[in-house]
Amino acid sequence: MEQELLLKMEKISKAFPGVQALSEVDLEVYKGEILALVGENGAGKSTLMKILTGVFKKDEGKIIFKGKEIEARNPHHARQLGISMIYQEFSLVPNLDIATNIFLGNEPTRKFDIFDYERAKTEAERLLKMVGLGVSPDVLVEDLTVAQQQIVEVAKALASESELIIMDEPTSALSKEESERLFGIMKKLKEEGISIIFITHRLEEVFAVADRIVVLRDGRRVGELSCEETRISEVIRLMVGRDVRVVPRVEVSSDDVVLEVRNLSRLPMIKDVSFSLKKGEVLGIAGLVGAGRTEIMRALFGADLKTSGEIFIEGEKVEIQSPNDAVKMGIGLVPEDRKFQGLILIMAVYENISLPSLPFMFSNGIINFEKEYSLAESLVERLSIRTPSIFQAVNNLSGGNQQKVVLAKWLALKPKVLILDEPTRGIDVGSKAEIHHLIDELAKEGIGVILISSELPEILALSDRILVISKGRITKELKREEADQETIMQYAII
Amino acid sequence: MQQEMTKRKNSKSFRFREMNILIALILMCLLITIMNPRFLNPFNLQTIARQVAIYGLLAVGETLVIITGGIDLSVGSLVALIGVLVALFMKGGLSVAFSIIIVLLISSLIGLTHGLFVTKLDVPPFIITLGTLTAARGLASAITKGWPIIGLPESFFFIGQGHIIGIPFPLIILLIFAAIAFFITRYTVLGRQLYATGGNIEAARLSGVNVDRRRIFAYVFNSFLAGVTGIIVASRLSQGQAGVGSGYELNAIAAAVIGGASLAGGEGTILGALIGATIMSVIYDGLILLEISSYWHDVVMGLVIVAAVTIDVWRKRKSKVG
Ligand SMILES: Nc1ncnc2c1ncn2[C@@H]1O[C@H](COP(=O)(O)OP(=O)(O)OP(=O)(O)O)[C@@H](O)[C@H]1O
Ligand SMILES: [Mg+2]
Numbered sequence: 001m002e003q004e005l006l007l008k009m010e011k012i013s014k015a016f017p018g019v020q021a022l023s024e025v026d027l028e029v030y031k032g033e034i035l036a037l038v039g040e041n042g043a044g045k046s047t048l049m050k051i052l053t054g055v056f057k058k059d060e061g062k063i064i065f066k067g068k069e070i071e072a073r074n075p076h077h078a079r080q081l082g083i084s085m086i087y088q089e090f091s092l093v094p095n096l097d098i099a100t101n102i103f104l105g106n107e108p109t110r111k112f113d114i115f116d117y118e119r120a121k122t123e124a125e126r127l128l129k130m131v132g133l134g135v136s137p138d139v140l141v142e143d144l145t146v147a148q149q150q151i152v153e154v155a156k157a158l159a160s161e162s163e164l165i166i167m168d169e170p171t172s173a174l175s176k177e178e179s180e181r182l183f184g185i186m187k188k189l190k191e192e193g194i195s196i197i198f199i200t201h202r203l204e205e206v207f208a209v210a211d212r213i214v215v216l217r218d219g220r221r222v223g224e225l226s227c228e229e230t231r232i233s234e235v236i237r238l239m240v241g242r243d244v245r246v247v248p249r250v251e252v253s254s255d256d257v258v259l260e261v262r263n264l265s266r267l268p269m270i271k272d273v274s275f276s277l278k279k280g281e282v283l284g285i286a287g288l289v290g291a292g293r294t295e296i297m298r299a300l301f302g303a304d305l306k307t308s309g310e311i312f313i314e315g316e317k318v319e320i321q322s323p324n325d326a327v328k329m330g331i332g333l334v335p336e337d338r339k340f341q342g343l344i345l346i347m348a349v350y351e352n353i354s355l356p357s358l359p360f361m362f363s364n365g366i367i368n369f370e371k372e373y374s375l376a377e378s379l380v381e382r383l384s385i386r387t388p389s390i391f392q393a394v395n396n397l398s399g400g401n402q403q404k405v406v407l408a409k410w411l412a413l414k415p416k417v418l419i420l421d422e423p424t425r426g427i428d429v430g431s432k433a434e435i436h437h438l439i440d441e442l443a444k445e446g447i448g449v450i451l452i453s454s455e456l457p458e459i460l461a462l463s464d465r466i467l468v469i470s471k472g473r474i475t476k477e478l479k480r481e482e483a484d485q486e487t488i489m490q491y492a493i494i
Numbered sequence: 495m496q497q498e499m500t501k502r503k504n505s506k507s508f509r510f511r512e513m514n515i516l517i518a519l520i521l522m523c524l525l526i527t528i529m530n531p532r533f534l535n536p537f538n539l540q541t542i543a544r545q546v547a548i549y550g551l552l553a554v555g556e557t558l559v560i561i562t563g564g565i566d567l568s569v570g571s572l573v574a575l576i577g578v579l580v581a582l583f584m585k586g587g588l589s590v591a592f593s594i595i596i597v598l599l600i601s602s603l604i605g606l607t608h609g610l611f612v613t614k615l616d617v618p619p620f621i622i623t624l625g626t627l628t629a630a631r632g633l634a635s636a637i638t639k640g641w642p643i644i645g646l647p648e649s650f651f652f653i654g655q656g657h658i659i660g661i662p663f664p665l666i667i668l669l670i671f672a673a674i675a676f677f678i679t680r681y682t683v684l685g686r687q688l689y690a691t692g693g694n695i696e697a698a699r700l701s702g703v704n705v706d707r708r709r710i711f712a713y714v715f716n717s718f719l720a721g722v723t724g725i726i727v728a729s730r731l732s733q734g735q736a737g738v739g740s741g742y743e744l745n746a747i748a749a750a751v752i753g754g755a756s757l758a759g760g761e762g763t764i765l766g767a768l769i770g771a772t773i774m775s776v777i778y779d780g781l782i783l784l785e786i787s788s789y790w791h792d793v794v795m796g797l798v799i800v801a802a803v804t805i806d807v808w809r810k811r812k813s814k815v816g
Pocket of ligand 2: 045046047168398399
């Protein structure tokens with residue numbers, strides 16, 4: 001089969017202070033193909049793409065696009081050359097409408113360079129139809145769901161007539177149905193001759209859409225596979241350089257109730273939620289995106305004010321009006337959005353890790369740095385967080401390693417109850433197994449764990465008990481033995 | 495072993511932050527000295543020191559507020575109001591010490607009000623402190639009706655005019671409060687939480703930081719320091735005057751930013767604020783020594799601020815792209 005080469009990256013190298021992010025990486029993309037780029041957290045996937053789009057400057061190497069050597073000065077320039085990137089973190093302007101966003105930096109103009117809004121609107125309408133988003137172009141971006149924003153990003157890429165679209169973990173915040181819609185769009189684009197580089201940690205997605213797979217490990221290209229001729233296990237082995245063991249969870253039975261929630265409401269969203277959690281138990285919370293899982297936990301944690309309800313810790317009634325109260329009671333929450341809720345990006349790894357526990361570690365109010373550093377060092381090691389040092393700003397870590405820092409900061413607190421809201425989002429397969437193992441370990445240590453996840457296999461593998469949530473209520477409680485995907489879904493759509 | 499190494503690296507980069515502006519300050523002093531050697535005259539150095547004390551106290555307070563992601567435009571007017579009040583109380587027969595305690599309480603309460611408006615009522619700090627900027631000066635003028643309050647007790651003048659072993663007393667006051675603020679920001683849980691609050695308020699709140707209290711603390715501390723400055727200024731002028739301190743808030747903000755504070759919050763150091771305040775004072779002094787018409791002073795200061803911020807932003811961008 002003769003294929004036309006669209007992009008060739010040759011021997012690309014890039015170093016950051018303390019890290020060789022990429023060494024001599026080659027990458028080719030053919031016209032009209034979907035290439036999956038996979039690798040562990042910190043393998044260099046985002047960095048390679050950011051070099052292609054001019055966010056970073058490469059140290060060495062050559063980039064040939066459509067037969068010409070190019071060097072994008074910035075993402076805008078890359079877009080003019082025909083390369084668009086949809087970032088791991090979004091780049092839409094929330095308080096502008098869809099049409100304006102789609103044509104931002106690429107505006108259709110009338111005489112005297114005046115923005116031709118009407119033309120932008122009709123154009124946008126056409127593009128939205130093409131990507132199958134049934135929303136009017138004058139809707140504000142902030143009123144869209146994450147999935148819809150994602151699709152607007154695709155439309156934006158199409159508007160600049162890109163021949164190559166890069167998608168960096170586009171599905172990490174999407175539900176299964178939404179992801180599948182996106183895959184449909186990707187395949188349609190492919191038929192129109194557009195090439196896509198697709199980064200994801202969900203390997204089954206790779207096999208659902210991609211043609212070819214390139215695997216990065218520690219900043220090197222370690223292999224290329226054709227989707228038709230390989231299996232997931234082979235990809236994993238290349239990615240992590242070993243086989244990933246899945247440790248089955250052993251239930252630790254205990255009768256001590258650590259947390260009890262009675263009639264928790266936050267109207268109008270959450271109504272009358274009651275449940276209890278035992279020491280050493282993993283309680284899975286299943287439900288569709290938007291069912292109110294996150295809202296229940298935020299109300300419990302004091303992040304949002306509850307309208308009514310009582311909370312008991314180890315049998316004693318406690319007042320939780322703010323996260324400050326919750327943390328004092330020994331409750332930790334790994335929030336679903338790490339960048340805006342989980343981390344202080346400009347602060348160092350060690351400062352993020354110690355933040356919740358500082359007041360308890362140093363009750364006289366004065367920080368002992370030796371102690372703080374060694375706490376951070378030990379957690380960085382325990383979670384194998386990839387960072388040149390604990391003094392690195394969290395902003396400079398790869399997405400998955402940032403997520404591990406959020407986990408670390410709550411482990412440092414040695415909580416009685418730990419709430420995990422999508423803890424493995426954006427985490428590679430190897431680390432995911434490690435985190436599952438960690439959850440198991442935490443339970444063994446006697447911590448009560450509440451686990452929210454949109455991935456049912458994850459819930460099923462880890463939970464001792466499962467609560468199914470629909471429309472802000474608990475619709476079913478399932479024991480481990482009773483639970484399977486069908487039963488859960490049945491109660492999730494009530 | 496490796497831990498040792500990384501630690502040293504950290505402390506080095508920590509010092510380096512302030513190194514740039516410290517070098518700029520030294521170069522500036524050299525340049526002025528070459529153009530007019532009178533710069534090094536002890537009398538001139540004392541003048542600078544007194545100015546540094548005033549800008550420094552305000553810059554230290556403002557830095558704390560900026561670290562938490564806020565801003566306080568009221569300090570210049572507070573300097574005037576507190577100066578007038580302390581004079582009024584002393585004229586009214588209260589003892590010097592008692593008058594000082596009362597006005598410091600008043601200024602702290604004003605800070606508390608700012609903090610409560612910002613945290614509990616969600617009023618933007620820019621707006622609420624802009625209100626005080628106008629109202630406090632208005633109140634000071636209303637009290638004095640345009641006339642300075644004079645005839646204050648002799649013992650009061652030591653605060654602004656006295657020396658201890660040749661060091662102007664205001665400078666000593668500055669050093670005491672700067673040391674406290676330095677300690678808080680660098681070594682305490684409270685300080686870390688101030689930075690966290692400014693760095694990402696939602697993440698800090700969800701980490702159990704009581705972000706409202708931290709912000710209130712910053713506003714109270716800042717207004718308290720503005721009160722201290724007001725007392726020093728009144729003592730230095732031997733009178734309570736409604737017109738003093740106008741524009742000081744901008745000098746304080748500029749000093750903080752020159753010292754590395756980021757108006758986006760989460761960044762800034764006390765050492766930087768002190769160096770920033772010194773730079774501002776030296777430039778003013780230099781302009782006078784070089785006999786540049788006072789009309790030009792504000793123009794120069796404006797350019798200095800723009801240059802400092804631009805260099806800072808540019809440097810950060812560069813280190814980010816790697
Ligand atoms: N701006 C930066 N400054 C310093 N180091 C950086 C910077 N950006 C990335 N790195 C480092 O480069 C390496 C590669 O990071 P990159 O973000 O490309 O990983 P990734 O493969 O996208 O991982 P993930 O799957 O977790 O998103 C990591 O070790 C990361 O810490
Ligand atoms: Mg990435």
